[in-house]
Amino acid sequence: MSTAALELMTGGESVAWAMRQIDPDVFPVYPITPQTPIIQGFAKFVADGKAHTELVNVESEHSAMSAAIGSALAGARTMTATSSQGLALMAEVVYIAASMRAPIVMALGNRALSGPINIHCDHSDSMLIRDSGVVQLFAENAQEAYDLTLIATRLAERSDVLLPVLVCQDGFTITHSAEPVELLSDDEVASFVGEYEIPHPLLDPVHPTSQGPFAMPDYYFELRRQQISALEAALDGFDELGHEFEALCRRRYRAVEPYRLDGAERVIVALGSTAGTIKDVVDELRDEGQRVGLLRIVSFRPFPAQQLASLLPDAATAIVLDRAASPGGAAPLFAEVAAALVGARVTVTGHVYGLGGRDLHPEDVREVFAGRGQQYVGLRGEPCPD
Amino acid sequence: MPPLKAWSELPRAGAIEPATASRPETGGWRTGLKPEVDLSRCVNCLLCWVYCPDSSVLLEGTTFKGFDLAHCKGCEICAEICPVQAIEMVPEDRP
Amino acid sequence: MSRLKNLVEREAGLPPLAGGHSLCQGCGVPIVVRTVLNTLTSPVVVVNATGCLEVATTRFPTTAWNVPWIHVAFENAAAVASGVESAQRALRRRHALPSDEDVAVVVFAGDGGTYDIGLQALSGALERGHRFLFVCYDNEGYMNTGIQRSGATPFGASTTTSPSGLESFGKAQQRKDMTAIAIAHHVPYVGQAAASHWHDLSQKVERAAAADGPAFLNVLTNCPLGWGHEPRLGVQVLDAAVNSCFWPLYEVVDGTYRVTCEPEEIVPIEEWLRPQARFAHLLRSENAQIVEEIQRRVTSEWEALLNRCEGGVPA
Numbered sequence A: 001m002s003t004a005a006l007e008l009m010t011g012g013e014s015v016a017w018a019m020r021q022i023d024p025d026v027f028p029v030y031p032i033t034p035q036t037p038i039i040q041g042f043a044k045f046v047a048d049g050k051a052h053t054e055l056v057n058v059e060s061e062h063s064a065m066s067a068a069i070g071s072a073l074a075g076a077r078t079m080t081a082t083s084s085q086g087l088a089l090m091a092e093v094v095y096i097a098a099s100m101r102a103p104i105v106m107a108l109g110n111r112a113l114s115g116p117i118n119i120h121c122d123h124s125d126s127m128l129i130r131d132s133g134v135v136q137l138f139a140e141n142a143q144e145a146y147d148l149t150l151i152a153t154r155l156a157e158r159s160d161v162l163l164p165v166l167v168c169q170d171g172f173t174i175t176h177s178a179e180p181v182e183l184l185s186d187d188e189v190a191s192f193v194g195e196y197e198i199p200h201p202l203l204d205p206v207h208p209t210s211q212g213p214f215a216m217p218d219y220y221f222e223l224r225r226q227q228i229s230a231l232e233a234a235l236d237g238f239d240e241l242g243h244e245f246e247a248l249c250r251r252r253y254r255a256v257e258p259y260r261l262d263g264a265e266r267v268i269v270a271l272g273s274t275a276g277t278i279k280d281v282v283d284e285l286r287d288e289g290q291r292v293g294l295l296r297i298v299s300f301r302p303f304p305a306q307q308l309a310s311l312l313p314d315a316a317t318a319i320v321l322d323r324a325a326s327p328g329g330a331a332p333l334f335a336e337v338a339a340a341l342v343g344a345r346v347t348v349t350g351h352v353y354g355l356g357g358r359d360l361h362p363e364d365v366r367e368v369f370a371g372r373g374q375q376y377v378g379l380r381g382e383p384c385p386d
Numbered sequence B: 001m002p003p004l005k006a007w008s009e010l011p012r013a014g015a016i017e018p019a020t021a022s023r024p025e026t027g028g029w030r031t032g033l034k035p036e037v038d039l040s041r042c043v044n045c046l047l048c049w050v051y052c053p054d055s056s057v058l059l060e061g062t063t064f065k066g067f068d069l070a071h072c073k074g075c076e077i078c079a080e081i082c083p084v085q086a087i088e089m090v091p092e093d094r095p
Numbered sequence C: 001m002s003r004l005k006n007l008v009e010r011e012a013g014l015p016p017l018a019g020g021h022s023l024c025q026g027c028g029v030p031i032v033v034r035t036v037l038n039t040l041t042s043p044v045v046v047v048n049a050t051g052c053l054e055v056a057t058t059r060f061p062t063t064a065w066n067v068p069w070i071h072v073a074f075e076n077a078a079a080v081a082s083g084v085e086s087a088q089r090a091l092r093r094r095h096a097l098p099s100d101e102d103v104a105v106v107v108f109a110g111d112g113g114t115y116d117i118g119l120q121a122l123s124g125a126l127e128r129g130h131r132f133l134f135v136c137y138d139n140e141g142y143m144n145t146g147i148q149r150s151g152a153t154p155f156g157a158s159t160t161t162s163p164s165g166l167e168s169f170g171k172a173q174q175r176k177d178m179t180a181i182a183i184a185h186h187v188p189y190v191g192q193a194a195a196s197h198w199h200d201l202s203q204k205v206e207r208a209a210a211a212d213g214p215a216f217l218n219v220l221t222n223c224p225l226g227w228g229h230e231p232r233l234g235v236q237v238l239d240a241a242v243n244s245c246f247w248p249l250y251e252v253v254d255g256t257y258r259v260t261c262e263p264e265e266i267v268p269i270e271e272w273l274r275p276q277a278r279f280a281h282l283l284r285s286e287n288a289q290i291v292e293e294i295q296r297r298v299t300s301e302w303e304a305l306l307n308r309c310e311g312g313v314p315a
Helices: A011-022 A036-047 A061-074 A084-089 A091-099 A124-128 A142-157 A186-193 A220-249 A274-287 A305-311 A332-340 A362-369 B047-051 B077-081 C002-012 C029-039 C052-057 C077-093 C112-116 C119-128 C178-183 C198-210 C224-228 C231-243 C277-283 C285-308
Strands: A005-010 A026-029 A054-057 A078-082 A104-110 A135-138 A165-170 A178-183 A256-259 A266-271 A292-297 A299-301 A317-322 A347-352 B033-037 B057-060 B063-067 B087-091 C044-048 C069-071 C104-110 C133-138 C189-194 C215-220 C249-253 C256-261
Touching (some): A005 A142, A011 A036, A011 A165, A011 A178, A026 A036, A026 C077, A061 A078, A061 A091, A061 A104, A061 C069, A061 C119, A084 A124, A091 A220, A104 A124, A104 A142, A135 A142, A135 A220, A142 A165, A142 A186, A186 A220, A256 A274, A256 A305, A266 A274, A274 A292, A274 A362, A292 A305, A317 A362, A332 A347, B033 B063, B047 B057, B047 C002, B047 C029, B077 B087, C002 C198, C029 C104, C029 C198, C052 C104, C077 C104, C077 C119, C077 C133, C112 C119, C119 C178, C133 C198, C178 C189, C178 C215, C198 C215, C198 C256, C224 C277, C277 C285
Parallel strands (some): A026 A078, A078 A104, A104 A165, A135 A165, A266 A292, C044 C104, C104 C133
Antiparallel strands (some): B057 B063
């Protein structure tokens, strides 16, 4: 079995460590809270010769993703990191990175979008680019942030995928909170991630290609459809890699994590670190005889609609907790879950919680399970439903 | 233009390989005149080759050979720039 | 002749940029691209900003490029190039490249993608010291989208977003001195050239390619549609820009200024304005003081440039 080391690390530190072990060729860097511990940790590794990466200190996040595309398509393994406004600024290029099939791994420290400006956690940044065509995986804790960074590297580079993969971890809650993390050895990581290879690298002058062309209405639609199929292929790809990764460390990753769904009548569906709190409350309520459970989404994009529908018990109520709002419309995760459950005998309800870093307490989760939760959980001034 | 392809037949990310791509015949842009060289006047200065926006001046080594009429758009820069007035714009159907 | 022979030989096998693109009749941009790429002796990767050149040469599924080429967006060509250059550095370090010979990273961007929306990424790339060549084909406006004014559009020019009219004489602002902005980044090589002066441009490309760091070339390029001149007269119009000192040809190598091509006889600014419909309104008598202002500024900037050269004279 592996010689695993157990270290006390924040999510940010664990991702920086994973990146050191992956040792990418190029890393464009631009700071924004709360991903800064990742880039600072990694920069120190480079300065000490523990990573052999070209650190490119770009002058904005838009340039970070742009440089990442140039590097990845030139033939170099490329990683970067951002949050919130940085993701918003580079959004244009994120879409293009996906359409150009650039395998880039990006750490995302989930943080609320302005305004007002706020540095704390919510998922609005991820939701801003949900249609961009990139893979989005959500970690529950620092261990997952570490593991998913390794898996993401392989997932991005699969020949049927070749897309950017975002490893999302809740800002401050995961990025800055220390917990025990079981690390793989450098050799195990190197062996798992292997060598970077893409077809038609730009730095091969013998086989030139023109990448990023102009497409008229006669071809845009078909090129987009091709791209969509690549993102869909990432579901099976993630499952296969989760299986392979399990052999290294006994932790098995799937697009959806079911938690105590046996006979569950009320199931919360959620993303990210709040799942940890919910699991505790599920355990307490189960001890009290209540049939409750949790369905944690790990892969938000591609969305595991079929798996979710098949895992939810018949006639259950699915309660979706969104850590982002979609003003004037259905909240993002709620919309996905409702779409996945069309035709199923499952009632779907939803709440918005935690915007701008507002904590979700166990008492709030109890209220939600009991059907007494406010539409906006924990919001001051919101009337309680009868 | 070649027939339109299905989405699954397209190169990944629309990356175009020049070796297999088609090239539009922009010679169709001309509106009745084409360039012609009086070889007795031509001094092979190659300025027409330098200034042709459509790479349509054909050479053999450093000697003028002809025009790529499949791509020449008839802009007349070559006729204008020739220092010895060896290039004339003549009707298209002149053999 | 040997320089020309080298250019010819470079294009003889597989031209880096071939015909069959849909740039306008008489467009100056391919003249610039061909001169630049035919001068370079190493393999290249071209990074192209959104604009006329990119759109007209790569309409899927056709391409006019026979060299590796990438386009990402409008404002980020210099950032994309930074990524390509960094990748080469990293891969070279771990001996993971197919050839021993380094690939030259060359950016082609219009003035929009250089002076305006592209300025930030360019500034960052220059400051970081990447080894790449950034060529701005400056046709003084957003031409691909229909002749709108840019930060490069000269004072008094009529464009679709700074049209001359009953109450306007065209663009009311002076153009940015982008060449000076590049020089202020203290990079090894900065040059100002013109599509008409192919020999001067080719020499500059050679010196730029030899620079161990960023090289910036600002190349005045004609646009028959946007400037309002007959396609066949492009070279003459550019000659007037150079000969009136509106567009001096010079370079700055490691901080030392040198005028590379001095007009035999400096012509009045009207010689530059007259052949272009975008300046036609300026030649009306009521706009005489605007023309005087333009002339005054061109003259004083030419003299200031000469003063920056050693001994106050062009080399």
